[in-house]
Amino acid sequence: KAGVTQTPRYLIKTRGQQVTLSCSPISGHRSVSWYQQTPGQGLQFLFEYFSETQRNKGNFPGRFSGRQFSNSRSEMNVSTLELGDSALYLCASSLWDPENEQFFGPGTRLTVL
Amino acid sequence: AQSVTQLDSHVSVSEGTPVLLRCNYSSSYSPSLFWYVQHPNKGLQLLLKYTSAATLVKGINGFEAEFKKSETSFHLTKPSAHMSDAAEYFCVVSERNTPLVFGKGTRLSVIA
Numbered sequence: 753k754a755g756v757t758q759t760p761r762y763l764i765k766t767r768g769q770q771v772t773l774s775c776s777p778i779s780g781h782r783s784v785s786w787y788q789q790t791p792g793q794g795l796q797f798l799f800e801y802f803s804e805t806q807r808n809k810g811n812f813p814g815r816f817s818g819r820q821f822s823n824s825r826s827e828m829n830v831s832t833l834e835l836g837d838s839a840l841y842l843c844a845s846s847l848w849d850p851e852n853e854q855f856f857g858p859g860t861r862l863t864v865l
Numbered sequence: 866a867q868s869v870t871q872l873d874s875h876v877s878v879s880e881g882t883p884v885l886l887r888c889n890y891s892s893s894y895s896p897s898l899f900w901y902v903q904h905p906n907k908g909l910q911l912l913l914k915y916t917s918a919a920t921l922v923k924g925i926n927g928f929e930a931e932f933k934k935s936e937t938s939f940h941l942t943k944p945s946a947h948m949s950d951a952a953e954y955f956c957v958v959s960e961r962n963t964p965l966v967f968g969k970g971t972r973l974s975v976i977a
Contacts, residue, residue: 756908785964785965787967794967794968794969794970795955795967795970796967797964797965797966797967800964808962808963808964810964842908842909844909849962851897851916851959851961851962851965853911853914854909854911854965855911856901856908856909856910857908858906858907858908859908
């Protein structure tokens, strides 16, 4: 069974640009969660999608958005990038609920210059 | 709201000696508790999970953790450290239908 895949693995953007990150969950998993990981703040929850609906949202500004498609693939978008958005963005999938085991992808390393 | 505190940001042990990574949690309800491990440049992997069954939980790679409600602790242990155990470890708490809350992480170094 293929694991969680994230594309691209690395991105370099400049301030003010926007970016879209993609996540393909494990086949059959319907819950997809996104996290931001930085050295200072650690792992912070962004949002969770289940069956194309946002089920939970973390405490991030509206510049961060996401969506889930009917095949459970998910994208997250960050508009008007700031230097502080530089981070590792992790996607995780689970069967129904994040309280079940979450399987993490390798992450997308975003650098904002 | 739930929260989790990992008491050590860095732990260093010699190969073959015991490992203890400490975690305290706060939760209004009966929480689920997890330990995840992150090796350099890799995603997180679940080590073990507690969900109100046995208080002593056995995980992969010889790790185990004990849930102590009276102490609100969920410490991770391993009898004998191996070089391959060097990684970042995260204690995680979850209440039903709420997102996972991660601790800040403990970096484990294993000295040969």
